[in-house]
Amino acid sequence: xxxxxxxxxxxxIRARLEQRREELERQYxxxxxxxxxxxxxxxxxxxxxxxxxxxxxxxxxxxYQQTMLRTLEEELQEVRLALERIMEGRYGICVDxxxxxxxxxxxxxxxxxxxxxxxxxxxxxxxxQRRSS
Ligand SMILES: [Zn+2]
Numbered sequence: 239x240x241x242x243x244x245x246x247x248x249x250x251i252r253a254r255l256e257q258r259r260e261e262l263e264r265q266y267x268x269x270x271x272x273x274x275x276x277x278x279x280x281x282x283x284x285x286x287x288x289x290x291x292x293x294x295x296x297x298x299x300x301x302y303q304q305t306m307l308r309t310l311e312e313e314l315q316e317v318r319l320a321l322e323r324i325m326e327g328r329y330g331i332c333v334d335x336x337x338x339x340x341x342x343x344x345x346x347x348x349x350x351x352x353x354x355x356x357x358x359x360x361x362x363x364x365x366x367q368r369r370s371s
């Protein structure tokens with residue numbers, strides 16, 4: 239029997255995904271608020287901060303927050319897609335080969351879209367494209 243036919247198991251996974259989505263959305267909102275507040279305080283101080291060291295660390299913090307937000311956005315998207323797959327009855331099926339994803343993998347990474355073998359291939363391909371561009 240396919241693990242995804244097990245309603246109880248699927249409900250547990252769904253609850254974990256929803257919890258994760260809420261967490262990520264909260265972090266995302268916090269990050270956004272930080273960037274807005276930071277932009278505001280820079281506007282108040284004028285374009286040049288009174289202390290050069292403050293300006294440098296402000297810029298670094300803002301860049302760090304922007305990177306964080308991008309990562310959070312990507313993770314959120316993966317979680318949302320996984321919840322969509324549950325709703326549409328496609329959860330736990332590898333998007334590449336169409337075979338069931340390993341149960342242990344789904345329990346470890348509930349938003350996984352690929353089986354272990356295809357995830358490995360996918361990551362290598364992404365890495366290869368990053369290097370060649
Ligand atoms: Zn696969």
